[in-house]
Amino acid sequence: MKSPGQLSKIFKIREDIPSKWYWAGAIVTFVLILLIWDLVCRLSLIQSIFLPSPEFVFTTFIQLISTGSYWNDIGISIYRVFMGFLLAAVIGVPLGILAGTFKLSDSIIIPLSEFIRYMPAPAFIPLVMVWAGIGETAKILIIFIGSFFQLVIMVADDTRAVNKDLIYAAYTLGAKRWNTLIKVIVPALMPRLFITLRLIMGWAWTYLVVAELVAADSGLGYSIMKAQRFMNTNIIFVGILVIGLLGLIIDRLFVLLGRVLFPWSGGDR
Amino acid sequence: MAAEVESITEAQRAIDVVHLTKIYHTTKKEIKAIDDVSLHVDPHEFVSIVGPSGCGKSTLLKILAGLDELTEGEAKIFGEGITGPGEDRGMVFQAYTLFPWLSVRKNIEFGPRLKKMPVKQKREISDYFLKMVNLENFANAYPKELSGGMKQRVAIARALANNPKVLLMDEPFGALDAQTRSDMQQLLLQIWKREKTTIVFITHDIEEAIFLSQRIYIMHSHPGRLADELNADLGLFDGSELVKPAEFLKLKDYIVSLLKK
Numbered sequence: 001m002k003s004p005g006q007l008s009k010i011f012k013i014r015e016d017i018p019s020k021w022y023w024a025g026a027i028v029t030f031v032l033i034l035l036i037w038d039l040v041c042r043l044s045l046i047q048s049i050f051l052p053s054p055e056f057v058f059t060t061f062i063q064l065i066s067t068g069s070y071w072n073d074i075g076i077s078i079y080r081v082f083m084g085f086l087l088a089a090v091i092g093v094p095l096g097i098l099a100g101t102f103k104l105s106d107s108i109i110i111p112l113s114e115f116i117r118y119m120p121a122p123a124f125i126p127l128v129m130v131w132a133g134i135g136e137t138a139k140i141l142i143i144f145i146g147s148f149f150q151l152v153i154m155v156a157d158d159t160r161a162v163n164k165d166l167i168y169a170a171y172t173l174g175a176k177r178w179n180t181l182i183k184v185i186v187p188a189l190m191p192r193l194f195i196t197l198r199l200i201m202g203w204a205w206t207y208l209v210v211a212e213l214v215a216a217d218s219g220l221g222y223s224i225m226k227a228q229r230f231m232n233t234n235i236i237f238v239g240i241l242v243i244g245l246l247g248l249i250i251d252r253l254f255v256l257l258g259r260v261l262f263p264w265s266g267g268d269r
Numbered sequence: 270m271a272a273e274v275e276s277i278t279e280a281q282r283a284i285d286v287v288h289l290t291k292i293y294h295t296t297k298k299e300i301k302a303i304d305d306v307s308l309h310v311d312p313h314e315f316v317s318i319v320g321p322s323g324c325g326k327s328t329l330l331k332i333l334a335g336l337d338e339l340t341e342g343e344a345k346i347f348g349e350g351i352t353g354p355g356e357d358r359g360m361v362f363q364a365y366t367l368f369p370w371l372s373v374r375k376n377i378e379f380g381p382r383l384k385k386m387p388v389k390q391k392r393e394i395s396d397y398f399l400k401m402v403n404l405e406n407f408a409n410a411y412p413k414e415l416s417g418g419m420k421q422r423v424a425i426a427r428a429l430a431n432n433p434k435v436l437l438m439d440e441p442f443g444a445l446d447a448q449t450r451s452d453m454q455q456l457l458l459q460i461w462k463r464e465k466t467t468i469v470f471i472t473h474d475i476e477e478a479i480f481l482s483q484r485i486y487i488m489h490s491h492p493g494r495l496a497d498e499l500n501a502d503l504g505l506f507d508g509s510e511l512v513k514p515a516e517f518l519k520l521k522d523y524i525v526s527l528l529k530k
Contacts, residue, residue: 168336169366169424173380173431174356183383187370264370264411 052234060234061241070223074242077208077219080136084143085204089197092148096155097189100162101181110156113149121146122210129215139211139219146207151200158192159185191258191265198254205247282347283435283467284310284333289342291328291493301492302328305342308486308495310435310469315461317470317478317501318486321528325493326471330439333469334360347434356380359428363440365420367412373423374399374408380431398426401460418449425460435467442477454480455509475524479517480506487527496527 010017034054040046041053048056064070098105124145132138162185170184212221220239227235258265291303303325310316318326331337332344335354344351346358367376375382377395386394399405402422412420421441428436442450458481461468472478478485483502488495501520505513 163364163366165362165364165366166368168334168354169360169362169368170379171336171354172334172356172358172360172437173427174383179383183379184368188368190370262370264413266369266413 057237061238073223080139081204081208084140087144088148092151096152097159099156100159113152117149125214134215142211143204143207147200147203154196162188191262194258282309283312285345287343292340304492304494306495313465315468315482316484317482319478320488321490324488324490357434359433360437361424361441363443369412372409377427377430398430402426438470
């Protein structure tokens, strides 16, 4: 490490480093944060009611996941996220592709989506409650509102990013518009679309928690809300960590699936 | 120098461009990209268009492909006005335009697949053209696994697999290194001699144009217009061997002097 040659090798702008260095960096960061957290608790710098110790959070985690009701909360939250996400994707992806392909569809879809996108989804919660009560529909609707308009705009961008030369090549091979759309634009778009869906899935989780914090009697967000009432910060910590972990797992599954589905695609991490 | 080709009537010509002008409108002004260009290509002929960047040679090719519209004049393929792109005009681009999600074989079969050809026939076509561009061993590879030269070989095979009447090539070897480029030029000549395809070849490389083509059109830039038309079918090469270096140099120097004007 001391020799300047080694250091300058590792700090090259945007160059790759050996993967063991990358992983070392990631693991050290996690361990360091855990150690500082532990130290702060051991020295009682912060009252444990505000910051429970890592051990306490861990034992709470074990306790909670050995009860059926916590798995219920996890299950219902996952169900809501997927329903909201699927609804947004099923309607949003075709609309986004249309908007990215035809300028007229763009004029109908994009300005409106851009406008609504800036209306914060949480502000719709009272309205959604009036419309749909506090049943499952309400939560799914909030996730939908939060992710749909972003999705449409991003899919339209993905579609526009398809290399025009590919479209020209298809034309000179005899493809008409419909075939060009179905056999060239759509497959060319797929890897990017997948990345977009991955990002939207992240937002869907965010809006899930928003929905469950305000209007729910089950789910991970609700369990956090309930814990706050009794100052059970350890349960709040577990709830946040579990949501983070689930998000991470789903994100990695997306990446893995992407590699399996698009082996032809170059170079995305 | 073009007296010998006058025997072919206009209706028999593969490509006929008459007083073609192309004007682009930007918000502030009009830009004349091509100014009153007339040229023709006969069936089975290999014709190059040479000129500096900005001379409108690529625009002209795009108009022939039906990917761009002319402003004034006429452009005809076998006597018929061009109304849009079509499978009768295959094109090879300078940029790599293989479909990355399709294997080499599926790329070559793209045109036949659009025509809903039976599997066996598609297979025969792709086998034939894979062999022609020496890529039998890469039939199942994806484009990302290929080198630049290999990609362009597939692009040529893909265009020819559609059995076009005319092959339009827009600086197809422009991005390749010198050695690959020279290999590709020889391969292209071989293919042209065997398939008897009509080829219009755009390049800014004078030697490439002389080596490959029977006739060369030279273009000036700003606005793009025709400077001269030259016969290059002088038996300068025997295979890839330059056998008449003096004539070659003379022709090259003449083109260089034209482009300097």
